[in-house]
Amino acid sequence: DSGVTQTPKHLITATGQRVTLRCSPRSGDLSVYWYQQSLDQGLQFLIQYYNGEERAKGNILERFSAQQFPDLHSELNLSSLELGDSALYFCASSEGTSGKGMDTQYFGPGTRLTVL
């Protein structure tokens, strides 16, 4: 158990809909990262938050957004869903205090999104 929790585990929805994925980082971790895992694209970085502020963006679509709340949990919002958005979405957390990437990212169990 990494200490990172994600809900829900599974999500099935229809094209055009909007969903919200939730992540609670390990106790004390300030950084949260979101990744997408799909068969064709592999594991891709989406977005990072540090202590409530957006820190970096990866290959995140404009239809996707995220935020980190004062209690440090994070939510990933996916809207106008398309079939191709079906994937496993992971959240990872790290201490984030070194500022130089030496800390370890610990991953949650993921949310499997299926868009029908």
Place this chain on the structure above:
Amino acid sequence: AQSVAQPEDQVNVAEGNPLTVKCTYSVSGNPYLFWYVQYPNRGLQFLLKYITGDNLVKGSYGFEAEFNKSQTSFHLKKPSALVSDSALYFCAVRDKHSGYALNFGKGTSLLVTP
């Protein structure tokens, strides 16, 4: 860009034999390299990392990895494979241009047969 490559889609090894899962990196500056393992329908579990120092890094579950700067490699090794080691293994590098997010290789499926 900071990237890693895993040249093998699948590695097959008999139980009890040594195993190696290969990873090469392309990084400007000093690399921060990681290995993760993913079991079916599970999240990624951290195995080990290289930041600096000793080129041989020891990690969880008996795994180790050797950092080789001249060959730009970071191969994952285990002296004696177990059937339970069968899983998907990912090499990754921290990307200083993306908030130190992880750039992953495509993954190598390890199959250990009894």
